[in-house]
Amino acid sequence: MKIGVPKEIKSQESRVGLTPSGAEMLIRNNHQVFIQSQAGVESGYTDNEYKDVGCTLLSSIEEIYEIGEMIVKVKEPIEPEYSLIQEGQILFTxxxxxxxxxxxxxxxxxxxxxIAYETVEVDGTLPLLIPMSEVAGRMATQQGAKYLEKPQKGMGILIGGIPGVAPVNVLVLGGGVAGTEAAKVAAGMGANVTILDTNLKRIRQLKEFMPANVTCLYSSKTTIESLLPNTQLVIGSVLVKGAKAPKLISKEMLASMPKYSVIVDIAIDQGGCFESSKPTTHQNPIYLEDDIVHYAVTNMPGAVPFTSTQGLTNATFPYALAIANKGWEKACQDDLALKKGLNIINGDIVYPEVADAFSLKLKNI
Ligand SMILES: NC(=O)c1ccc[n+]([C@@H]2O[C@H](COP(=O)([O-])OP(=O)(O)OC[C@H]3O[C@@H](n4cnc5c(N)ncnc54)[C@H](O)[C@@H]3O)[C@@H](O)[C@H]2O)c1
Structure with a gap:
């Protein structure tokens, strides 16, 4: 198969869909890899590293889309890429x-x-989302701590406090992969952390391994309302698979938080879990609304491409290889986890939550 790897063009996105070692493995399996010049450079991979393992370097994104039977990338295509995509072309991203x-x-x-990375599913878990959620979760606390500083527009409070001075109260909405990592980092920095989730089994698991400065509670509107007035940092990390994120904090509820406290909406890529969230970029990551600092960058892992590209491709590569070796239909028939990644085929929506989100027709596969 001819595999095309474009350079990402979304704002401040520095990851790349394939590493030189992944490319080498595809080539050893008799595939051809075409990579856009400079695609890997911001993740630490030079053009020569790709060339040395047998990739063909192409200078423009147009050439990559023109030649690739499968395009392997990171973020969703954006408007300038729409017209480059061809009928029957496999997009794995x-x-x-x-x-x-x-x-x-x-x-x-x-x-x-x-074929969407985020809906490939193994036993109810999303293996291609996990590494990026781990990065985003850990980063969320770092970013929250930074924007609580006065020169960054925050209220001017140190996340862990100091002996004799109280730390920040951090509220984490959703104790899945991202929320757990966010809570662990916040707890490690000395904050008082509360995690809310609606999954009791998950709450029990969290309770087993979280340190003493983390409280795990069942999520409800009443609990959120009671915690907000004394919370300086909220991290939103809920997920309802493939669907829009539930709005857990309305504008009205937000008004009860202390002035210049911070919210980090990790779930913004699924629409966000705060009513007041709007997507932001690494160039302009925050905005103030009702005197609350909002951080809602849709591609947080893009800020740490050295870590993120390795984490992502460790997880995606086996599936990319299976698609290249068998073709998408056979690969999906053989592996129901990959089949769950199918979202749109030849113009038809085949993933129920996507059809539901826009009241569009679902084709049964
Ligand atoms: N912004 C970014 O750059 C970025 C990067 C990676 C992941 N994400 C997003 O982060 C979000 C979380 O991902 P994840 O991998 O941690 O998901 P996950 O499935 O591991 O965890 C989600 C958790 O939310 C809980 N939940 C669902 N509804 C809830 C509710 N009403 N109240 C409280 N908890 C609720 C679930 O029980 C689950 O434990 C996703 O939207 C994902 O797309 C964003």
Whole structure:
């Protein structure tokens, strides 16, 4: 198979969909890899490293989309890429369709085969989301701590306090992969942490291994309302698979938080779990609304590409190799985890939550 790897063009996105060692493995399996010049450089991989393992370097994104039977990338295609996508071309990347009708319609129109990293599912877990959620979760606390500083527009409070001075109260909404990592880092920095989740089994698991400065509670509107007035940092990390994130904090509820406290909405890539959240970029990561600092960067792991590219490709590569070796239909028939990644095929939506999100027709596969 001819595999194309474009350079990401989304704002401040520095990851790349394939490492030189992944490319080498594909080439050893008799595939051809075409990579856009400089695609890996910000993740620490030079053009020469790709060339040395047998990749063909191409200078433009147009050439990559023109030649690739499968495009392996990181973020969803954005508007300038829509017209480059060809009918029947396999796109293996993150899409997060439920948060964008425009993207969903563009991919339906393209008649491409869209296999979304974020919905590949093994025993109820999302293995291609896990490493990025781990990065985003750990980063969320770092960012929250930074934006609580006065020169960064925050209230001017040190997350862990000092002996004799109280630390910050951190509220984590959703104790899944990202929320757990966020809570662990916050606890390690000395904050008082509360994790809320609606999954009792998960709450019990968390309780087993979290340190003493982490409290795990069942999530309800009443509990959130009671905690907010004394919370300086809220991290939103809920997920309802493939669907829009539930809005757990309304604008009205937000008003009860201390002035210049911080919210970090990790779930913004699924629409966000705060009513007041709007997507931001690494260039302009925050905005103030009702005197609360909002951080809602949709591609947080893009800020640490050295870590993120390795973490991501460790997880995606075996699936990319299976698709290349067998073709998408056989690969999906043989592996139901990968089949769950199918979101749009030849213009039809085949993933129920995406069809539900926009009241569009679902094709049963
Ligand atoms: N912004 C970014 O750059 C970035 C990067 C990676 C992941 N994400 C996003 O982070 C979010 C979390 O991902 P994850 O891998 O941790 O998911 P996960 O499935 O591991 O965890 C989600 C948790 O939310 C809980 N939950 C669901 N509804 C809830 C509710 N109403 N109240 C409280 N808890 C609730 C679930 O029980 C689960 O434990 C996703 O939206 C994902 O797309 C964003």
């Amino acid at each position: 993150y899409f997060h369709f439920a948060s964008s009708l425009e993207l969903t319609k563009a991919m339906m129109k393209s008649k491409a085969i869209c």
